[in-house]
Amino acid sequence: MKFSFKNKHILITGGSCEPAQKLAQLALNAGFSITLTASNSHGIEKLRSTFSNQVTYALLDFNQIETLSKIQWKQYGYLVDFAHPEYETLMAASNIEKSSAYFNATVSFRSALLKEAVRGMLSNKEGRVIFISSTASTLINPGQGLYAASKAAGEKLYQSIGIEMGKKGITSAILQPGYINSGRGQSYLAKDEQKLLELKSRIPTGRFIEPIEIAESILFLLSDSALQINATLLRMDGGLCSTK
Amino acid sequence: MDNETIISHLKSIFEEVMDVPASEIKQDTFVIRELEAESIDLLELAVDISSTFSIEVEDDQIFLSHLRAQISEIAPENKISKLTQCYPHLSQDRLAQILTDLKEGPVLKIKDLIAYIEDNQNESI
Numbered sequence: 001m002k003f004s005f006k007n008k009h010i011l012i013t014g015g016s017c018e019p020a021q022k023l024a025q026l027a028l029n030a031g032f033s034i035t036l037t038a039s040n041s042h043g044i045e046k047l048r049s050t051f052s053n054q055v056t057y058a059l060l061d062f063n064q065i066e067t068l069s070k071i072q073w074k075q076y077g078y079l080v081d082f083a084h085p086e087y088e089t090l091m092a093a094s095n096i097e098k099s100s101a102y103f104n105a106t107v108s109f110r111s112a113l114l115k116e117a118v119r120g121m122l123s124n125k126e127g128r129v130i131f132i133s134s135t136a137s138t139l140i141n142p143g144q145g146l147y148a149a150s151k152a153a154g155e156k157l158y159q160s161i162g163i164e165m166g167k168k169g170i171t172s173a174i175l176q177p178g179y180i181n182s183g184r185g186q187s188y189l190a191k192d193e194q195k196l197l198e199l200k201s202r203i204p205t206g207r208f209i210e211p212i213e214i215a216e217s218i219l220f221l222l223s224d225s226a227l228q229i230n231a232t233l234l235r236m237d238g239g240l241c242s243t244k
Numbered sequence: 245m246d247n248e249t250i251i252s253h254l255k256s257i258f259e260e261v262m263d264v265p266a267s268e269i270k271q272d273t274f275v276i277r278e279l280e281a282e283s284i285d286l287l288e289l290a291v292d293i294s295s296t297f298s299i300e301v302e303d304d305q306i307f308l309s310h311l312r313a314q315i316s317e318i319a320p321e322n323k324i325s326k327l328t329q330c331y332p333h334l335s336q337d338r339l340a341q342i343l344t345d346l347k348e349g350p351v352l353k354i355k356d357l358i359a360y361i362e363d364n365q366n367e368s369i
Contacts (some may be wrong), residue, residue: 119287119290119291119294122287122288122291123291123292123295164284165284167284168284168288
């Protein structure tokens with residue numbers, strides 16, 4: 001795969017999740033420089049224990065807009081955005097202040113992040129921004145309403161970037177993974193063995209996605225060959241959302 | 245940075261972003277009305293101005309993006325004083341000129357960009 005941008009440097013937000021770490025390793029092997037972000041210094045130290053000096057690190061707290069100004073945006077030709085705070089609750093049980101803060105973090109902050117990233121890329125007239133969404137924005141489980149709404153908002157923000165900036169050499173794609181054999185999906189599923197089996201039977205491929213598959217797909221989306229996949233959502237769910 | 249240097253840099257930026265010959269860029273050239281800058285052009289101009297002059301650029305302020313909406317919300321007797329608060333880089337004379345010229349179309353001129361740059365150079369990034 002070819003990656004021809006002048007700034008062969010990826011900013012990966014939400015570096016602590018397994019698909020992000022798999023992506024970082026693949027991208028390092030492909031000759032990229034990587035910056036991984038975490039929301040606090042403890043997260044950075046955990047990442048450092050895995051990656052040491054192979055990558056650089058940046059503090060990006062979605063609840064603190066000022067963390068955006070600490071980043072040197074012009075160095076990044078690529079952005080892969082995994083980070084997404086959690087807040088699962090039934091809609092009618094949600095705390096209004098927490099909900100408001102949640103949307104500030106997951107939508108307003110994301111919009112500001114994209115503004116900074118894209119303006120940095122505009123200097124070089126080339127860039128690629130990838131949003132890692134979730135099939136939760138399409139098939140919503142009880143308790144995931146706010147998460148689904150914020151993921152859907154993120155999808156539209158990234159879609160807009162591809163539409164507005166495509167002629168300036170900056171394109172976007174959205175990857176919508178289904179159930180992943182890791183992290184948030186795994187902890188949700190681990191609560192109920194019966195539910196797990198039931199779910200697998202609904203997925204046409206009969207299994208969950210492996211983090212390395214997510215990483216490999218993202219690496220393709222970053223490549224020169226994929227740049228015409230612009231302002232577009234790709235679903236990677238084993239066929240879950242395509243069937244009744 | 246003196247006025248002549250600012251204009252010289254702006255001419256290069258407009259040439260790069262909008263393919264406008266330097267000879268067409270004068271203090272009183274209208275950025276949108278004459279040069280036909282679109283929103284994507286303004287975005288690029290903002291990024292290049294920020295980089296070239298090492299200043300923070302607030303797009304809405306430098307390009308007077310919400311001027312008409314703001315004017316419609318201000319009582320006639322307070323227009324100049326209120327607009328001065330919104331656009332501190334513009335002189336009262338310039339604001340008065342803008343109010344007279346509004347009906348002709350977008351009012352932004354090259355000299356307004358120069359004023360913004362000069363006003364913000366004291367707070368360089």
